[in-house]
Structures are given as structure tokens and as C-alpha cells.
Amino acid sequence: MTEAEVNPKAYPLADARLTKKLLDLVQQFCNYKQLRKGANEATKILNRGISEFIVMAADDEPLEIILHHPLLCEDKNVPYVFVHSKHVLGRACGVSQPVITCSITIKEGSQLKPQIQSV
Numbered sequence: 001m002t003e004a005e006v007n008p009k010a011y012p013l014a015d016a017r018l019t020k021k022l023l024d025l026v027q028q029f030c031n032y033k034q035l036r037k038g039a040n041e042a043t044k045i046l047n048r049g050i051s052e053f054i055v056m057a058a059d060d061e062p063l064e065i066i067l068h069h070p071l072l073c074e075d076k077n078v079p080y081v082f083v084h085s086k087h088v089l090g091r092a093c094g095v096s097q098p099v100i101t102c103s104i105t106i107k108e109g110s111q112l113k114p115q116i117q118s119v
Contacts, residue, residue, distance in 0.1 A: 009067060010058035010082040019083050022055055023092040025115055026102060030094045034105045037093045039066050042103040046072045053079055053104040057086035060100045069101060 006013060014022055029035045034052075036045050045051045046069070054073055056066050073080040083089055086098035093099045 006058050006084065007063045009063055010056070013058055013082045013084070018081075019088075022081065022083060023088065026055060026089070026092040026104070027094070028115075029104045030092070032107075034107050035093060036103045036105060037095065037099050037101075039069070039101045042069060042101040043072065045103045045105055046076055046078065049076060050106045051076070051078050051103045052106045054081075055089065055102050055104075056080065056082050057089050057098070057100045058082040058084055059086055066101050 026035065036042060042051070042054060046054070051073075054069055056069060060066055070080055072078075086100050089102065090097050090099040093102050
């Protein structure tokens with residue numbers, strides 16, 4: 001998918017290097033059981049205040065399904081980013097289905113916390 005094909009509402013959109021770094025991080029958090037997949041789960045985690053980071057897919061159709069997440073993230077002061085493909089995000093989350101949103105949850109004493117801070 002080229003930059004021109006991506007919905008302009010999907011902002012900020014990660015470039016190729018950042019996308020690879022984010023997907024590796026999502027995969028690590030999935031292994032540590034600190035990942036929630038899906039729009040409903042991400043909304044619940046955001047409302048509870050235990051979300052560390054949100055990753056969303058920019059190729060969701062219609063994108064308006066998840067456009068309330070950036071507003072919630074800004075309200076709760078949680079960083080968020082869009083990646084190009086929901087299929088790639090699904091594979092990084094360890095499932096065969098496309099995933100439109102995933103949320104990395106807070107866990108005290110986690111070894112991966114510095115990595116999330118660096119991103």
C-alpha cells in the first residue's frame with residue numbers, strides 16, 4: 001500500500017523502519033502476555049487506564065470504526081501510532097486473522113518497559 005492509498009485520517013503513520021520496530025515489539029509483548037487484541041479490548045484497556053501504547057491499522061475499512069481511539073489516547077495521555085496493514089499487525093499479534101487495533105498493557109517490573117519508552 002502506498003502513501004497515496006492510505007486514509008489521511010490515519011495520522012501519525014509509522015514509516016517502514018518504525019513499523020518493523022513496532023511489530024517486533026508487539027510480538028515480544030504478545031509472548032509476555034501483555035497484549036490485548038481488537039478494538040473493543042483496546043477501548044476497555046484505555047478506559048481502565050492500564051494501556052501503555054496503542055497500535056492501529058491504517059487500512060481498516062471504514063477507518064471510522066477505530067477513530068475514537070486517538071481521542072481516548074490523547075485524553076488519557078497514551079501514545080498511539082498507525083501501521084499500514086491489519087494483516088501484518090495480526091501476524092505480529094500471533095493470530096491468523098487481521099487485527100485492527102492492539103494495546104500494550106502496563107505491567108510493573110516489566111523488562112520491556114524501556115523499549116516502549118524508546119519508541
